[in-house]
Amino acid sequence: MITEKLQNAINEQITAEMWSSNLYLAMSFYMEKEGFSGMAAWLKKQSSEENEHACSMASYIIKRGGKAKLDKIDVVPNDFGTPLEVFEQVYEHERRVSKMIDMLVDIAAAEKDKATQDFLWGFVREQVEEEASAMTIVDMIKKASPTGIFYIDSKLGKRS
Template identity: 40%
Template sequence: MNISQRMQDAFNKQIVAELWSSNIYLQMAFWFRKEGWKGFASWMYKQAEEEKQHAMDMSNFVLMRGGEVKLTAIDAVKTNWKDAKEIFIDTLAHEQNVTEMINVLADVADEEKDRASQNFIDKYIDEQVEEERNVQDILDSFEHQSNHAVAHIDKELSKRQ
């Protein structure tokens, strides 16, 4: 079963976006470590690894379908934030952007009538709902607790498996 050139190109674009996502979360983790927030850093390290795994998963799917994976330049990421809350505001905006990109990928699969790709992409559509909700929950915690409770949020995030 071959993958169309258009579908392959769309996946390649998404693979690069997933790697960029990994880099932004890794940079956020580094910022948190520098600032002494080990729990937040741990959460972001896990996010970075998850995004890298998405890129690998998509790459394997393209290759399994007879396509070619082509990595292009990955843009630099933001490196500094004023506080933890700003990072999670940026994280939510980023996840919302990723949702849009996954939806575009799904649109291409629909237009190409590529059932295998449609099925494969469905798990990422579902995952984006969860990702946005998780980050919104963290932001809600910032809103509902005093600034002194940020350490509590940090401790809770360190428990992520």
């Protein structure tokens, strides 16, 4: 059985993951409008992954005898700037998400809930990859020539 404190904290993260999903979807729409269909596809895939995270967390709470809840999801921005600015925002957002996941692990440890700690460590590991991926894209864009940005766009569109 999951504790109420931990259930509430994970439910807050579920809402945060759904907000992240909406953020990346809005970024995807923006980049498509700006003519970067590859970046738009990458961001749409990212949106889908955030939705999957929320669903995974909800299923986990239910398996542990708790009640999964989705709270009100705040509005996301719709204008993001240049491709570099977009992916700098992606990187900063992933860093914030990493801190939120770390706090969940701390709560699970304080509640002496080893099963939840184990579940959450998968997200900790994934966040390392998410931050590294976003930083790599930021670095590529910074190094790209004005026309090189279209090569990066094409490359990002091939994300599976």
